[in-house]
Every structure is written in structure tokens, then in C-alpha cells.
Amino acid sequence: MPNHQHAAAQRTTLAHRPGAGGTTLRAAGPPIVTTQEMPSAVPLMALSTGFWAFKTLAAAHEEDLFTHLADGADTTIAELAEALGLHPRPAEMLLTGCAALGLLEKRDGRYRNTPLSEAFLVRGKPYYFGGFVEMADKRLYAGWGRLAEALHTNRPTTWDPTAQSSMFEGEDPTMLATFWEAMHSLSAMTARRLGEAVDLCHFHRLLDIGGGSGAYDIELCKMYGELRATVFDLPHVAAIAAGKIAEAGLAERIETAVGSFFEQIPGGHDLHLLSMILHDWEEAKNRALLRRSFEALPSGGAIVISELLVNDEKTGPAPAALMSLNMLIETEGRNYASAEYSAWLKEAGFRNIETVWFDAPAANGAVIGRKP
Ligand SMILES: C[S@@+](CC[C@H](N)C(=O)[O-])C[C@H]1O[C@@H](n2cnc3c(N)ncnc32)[C@H](O)[C@@H]1O
Numbered sequence: 406m407p408n409h410q411h412a413a414a415q416r417t418t419l420a421h422r423p424g425a426g427g428t429t430l431r432a433a434g435p436p437i438v439t440t441q442e443m444p445s446a447v448p449l450m451a452l453s454t455g456f457w458a459f460k461t462l463a464a465a466h467e468e469d470l471f472t473h474l475a476d477g478a479d480t481t482i483a484e485l486a487e488a489l490g491l492h493p494r495p496a497e498m499l500l501t502g503c504a505a506l507g508l509l510e511k512r513d514g515r516y517r518n519t520p521l522s523e524a525f526l527v528r529g530k531p532y533y534f535g536g537f538v539e540m541a542d543k544r545l546y547a548g549w550g551r552l553a554e555a556l557h558t559n560r561p562t563t564w565d566p567t568a569q570s571s572m573f574e575g576e577d578p579t580m581l582a583t584f585w586e587a588m589h590s591l592s593a594m595t596a597r598r599l600g601e602a603v604d605l606c607h608f609h610r611l612l613d614i615g616g617g618s619g620a621y622d623i624e625l626c627k628m629y630g631e632l633r634a635t636v637f638d639l640p641h642v643a644a645i646a647a648g649k650i651a652e653a654g655l656a657e658r659i660e661t662a663v664g665s666f667f668e669q670i671p672g673g674h675d676l677h678l679l680s681m682i683l684h685d686w687e688e689a690k691n692r693a694l695l696r697r698s699f700e701a702l703p704s705g706g707a708i709v710i711s712e713l714l715v716n717d718e719k720t721g722p723a724p725a726a727l728m729s730l731n732m733l734i735e736t737e738g739r740n741y742a743s744a745e746y747s748a749w750l751k752e753a754g755f756r757n758i759e760t761v762w763f764d765a766p767a768a769n770g771a772v773i774g775r776k777p
Contacts, residue, residue, distance in 0.1 A: 456546075461502040463542035466535050470503065471518055471526035479515040525594075532594045534766070540587030543579075548734040555733050562734045571685075572735055573639060585645045589618035591767040592680065596624035598765035599711055603773065605629055605676065608707070612637055612674035614666050614698065615682040619646035621711075623653045634659045637671060666694055670701040677702060680711040681767060683746070684728070685736045695753040702776045708755060710746050711768040717744040725769060743772055750774035 465471065468489055474480060480488070486496035500516045503509040508522045518527070525534035548555075548563035555562050564572050572580075599621070605611075606629060613622050616636035626632050636646040636659065643661040650659045662671050667690065670677075677698045683691045698708050713725035719742070720726075729740035743760040750758050755774025762770040 458506055459541070459546075461499070461506060462508065463538055463546075465499060465503050465508065466526060466538045467542070468499075469528070470499070471508070471522045471535075472528045474509070474516070474518045475523065475527040477517065479512075479517040481515055485516075532597075534590045534594075536583070536586035536588075536590035537766075538590075540583045543583060545731065545734070549731075552730065552734060559733075561736060564735075571737075573642075573685075581641065581645070585618045585642060588681070589620045589649060592617070592620035593624055595680070595711070595765035595767035596621040597628070598763045599680075599709070599768065599771055600625050600628040602761050602763035603709060603771055605632065608632065608676040610674040611635070611676045611678060612671060612701075613678045613680070614670060614694075615679065616646060617642060618649050619659060619661075620649070621678055621680055622646075622659045623649065623655055626655055626658050627653075632658070635662050635671065635674065636660075637662045637664065637666065639663065639665065666697070670697050672701050674701070675703055675706040677706070677708040678711065679708065683710060683738070684712055684732050684740045685738045687737050688745075688749075691738075691741075692749050692752065695749050695755075699753045699755060699776060704776055706776045708750070708774050708776075710750075710772040712746075712770070712772075713740055713768055714746075714760070714770045714772070715740045715742045717742045722769065743770065746772040747774075 470485075470489075473485075473488065480500075482493055482497045482500055485491070485500060486493045489496065491499075500509060500511075503522075504511055504516060507519055508526070509516045510519050511517075524530065525532055526538070527533065528535060544563055548561070551562040560566050561572065569575055605625065608629075609631060611622065611625060611632055611634040613619070613634060613636050616622060616638050619634075619636040622634035622636055626634055636643065636650070638646065638661070640663045643663045646661050647656075650656055650661070664671070666682075679694075679698075683694070686694070695708070702708065713728045715725045715729060716722065725740050732738045732740060747758045747760070750772065751774075753774075754776065756777050757775040758772065760770050760772045
């Protein structure tokens with residue numbers, strides 16, 4: 406501990422024990438409230454500056470720092486300044502900041518990627534997470550800047566609810582370029598965790614309802630050799646999924662189907678997946694959607710709801726609770742609890758309902774129901 410911090414800690418102790426050597430910080434006047442009687446304000450500093458950490462990550466990613474350092478490459482401050490065309494002062498700050506956040510490590514005077522940044526922040530890697538970093542920076546950050554407004558209006562801030570009926574409507578080029586890439590980043594690793602936590606080997610045909618980029622279908626088909634899948638989504642999204650499926654070399658096993666899940670759900674599948682769908686919508690629409698899924702499934706079929714589940718007491722956990730606030734600025738939905746989903750599944754006719762917990766960026770569990 407630095408000397409001045411040590412000294413401050415000692416002074417606090419002396420004030421708390423006036424008898425010890427007869428020393429107090431103040432001889433008279435109101436009693437001193439010592440730091441031992443108060444909670445520390447340090448967590449508030451961490452909360453207040455959370456966006457400093459995020460913006461450091463976002464700027465480093467925008468500068469392609471982690472891709473620059475891919476595959477064991479390393480750099481000094483001067484070399485990075487030269488390579489990125491930066492003044493050495495901000496180059497030093499960026500490298501120091503990234504090292505402090507666990508995104509870089511320093512050995513022998515040179516900075517290099519940590520296992521975390523190497524696995525997830527290098528462009529082209531299979532579980533590249535940069536798409537989500539970019540969306541958080543370019544889309545969500547501004548929307549969260551108006552969070553207090555959303556609390557009062559109960560309306561999203563990332564798009565104009567008077568001009569369109571949901572964030573998914575239309576073909577806004579920025580949205581097309583960032584949103585589904587971000588979902589793919591978020592979902593690829595989550596799909597793998599789901600496929601490990603839930604045994605899907607008895608199912609043959611997966612319908613990924615609102616399947617987006619097809620990340621779940623790609624990962625689950627890689628994990629389960631007998632599985633075939635359909636990504637069911639809006640017409641302008643199916644093209645994005647088809648590109649990802651072709652890239653993964655799985656066009657023979659994964660197809661796309663277009664339509665609205667508010668109108669109909671295609672038949673011919675024994676497993677339905679709803680990943681990050683129900684948190685987009687209000688309760689009545691979700692309950693109707695679950696009834697539609699029940700009708701479309703054969704007897705013996707199952708539904709899997711994968712989400713960041715809020716606990717039944719509504720006190721956390723933080724990733725789910727904050728995703729719920731993210732739904733305030735983006736949608737009409739919220740992050741629901743396992744008990745809520747279980748009740749809706751039961752009402753729709755599903756039985757043997759259970760929740761399986763796991764740890765992933767886009768889900769902490771899956772609520773599963775079977776059609777008798
Ligand atoms: C939050 S994203 C989730 C994507 C994917 N399930 C995942 O977890 O990566 C929601 C998806 O629902 C799709 N969607 C929204 N409204 C829809 C509708 N009425 N019918 C079908 N898909 C819809 C969107 O296009 C988007 O791909």
C-alpha cells in the first residue's frame with residue numbers, strides 16, 4: 406500500500422479509539438464519523454466510471470488494436486503510436502488502460518493480447534465479440550444516455566416509436582450493418598454453452614424462431630451431427646442468416662424460412678428455440694406466441710427459451726437486470742423471470758417444465774417445456 410494511504414488508514418484508527426495514546430483527530434465539537442462506521446464510496450466510483458472502462462474497450466476495438474496484436478504480436482508505446490498514427494501520450498494511455506482492464510498484458514516492456522482479447526476481440530476469430538462492442542458503442546450508448554427520459558415515457562430511445570412499430574421493422578442500413586452482426590457475436594458462444602447444458606440429441610429438426618443470424622443453428626448443428634435446422638425470421642434478416650450459414654459450410658443442413666411469428670409458425674419441427682425473443686415483447690404477445698409454438702409442435706416436441714433470466718425475487722442478477730433496462734431503451738419488453746416463463750408455458754399446455762442454468766454472455770439459463 407502506498408505510504409500516504411497507509412497514513413490515512415492509521416489516522417482513522419486513532420480517531421476511532423480516543424483512548425489509544427490519547428490522540429483524537431478533533432479535541433472538541435461534534436463526533437467524527439469515521440470511515441469504519443460508513444460504507445466505502447469506492448463502489449460508487451466504480452459504478453460512476455463504468456463507462457470509462459467500456460469506452461476504453463470500444464476505442465481500442467475501433468482502432469483495431471487487438472487485431473493488430475493477433476497471434477502473439479506485441480508492441481511498445483512508440484511502435485503503437487507509429488502504427489496507428491497516434492501521439493505517444495494517448496498511445497501510452499490506451500495501452501495502460503487496456504492492460505489495467507485485463508485486455509492486454511505487458512512483458513519485457515512490450516504489450517500483447519491476453520487470452521480474453523485474443524479469443525474474442527480479434528477480427529475473423531470464430532467467437533469474435535467485436536460486433537457487440539461496436540453495437541453497444543454506436544447504437545446503445547446514445548440510447549442509454551436518455552435512460553431517465555425512457556423511465557418517464559416508458560418508450561424506447563434508440564428508434565422513433567412514432568415512425569415504426571418495432572426496432573426490427575424496416576431495413577435501416579445502419580441497423581442491418583450492426584445489429585445482426587452484434588447478435589451473432591453475442592449468440593455464438595451462448596449457443597455453445599446452451600448446447601452443452603441441454604442435451605438435444607433426441608431432436609431432429611430445430612426451428613429457431615426469430616433466429617436472426619443463425620448463430621444458434623450453426624453452433625448446435627456443429628455440436629449435434631444429426632440435427633437439421635430452420636432459421637425463421639423476417640425477410641430482410643433471412644439474407645443475413647443465409648450468408649452466415651454458407652460461410653459455416655452448413656447450407657445442406659440449415660435452411661431459412663421467412664414470415665412473422667405473430668402470424669404463424671411453420672410446422673415440421675420437433676424442437677423450438679426462442680433465444681432473446683420474448684424479452685423484446687410485452688406479456689400478452691409472448692403468451693400468444695407460446696400458444697402458437699405449442700400448436701405447431703408435435704407430441705413429444707419441446708420448446709427452449711434461452712434468456713438472461715431475472716431472479717424470481719426481482720433483485721438481480723446484474724447482467725439480467727441491466728439487460729432488462731436495455732429492453733426499456735430498445736423494445737416494449739423486459740427480462741422476465743424463470744417463474745414467469747414457467748407459468749406461461751404451463752398455461753400454453755407444456756409440461757415437464759424445468760430451468761437449466763448456465764453461464765454465457767446472452768443467457769444465464771434456459772426454460773424448457775415438453776408437449777405431452
Ligand atoms: C434480439 S434478436 C434475437 C436473434 C437470435 N434469436 C439470437 O438470439 O441471436 C430478435 C430477432 O427477432 C426477429 N423478429 C422480430 N420480429 C419478428 C417477427 N414478427 N417474426 C419473425 N422474426 C422476428 C428479429 O428480426 C431478430 O432477428
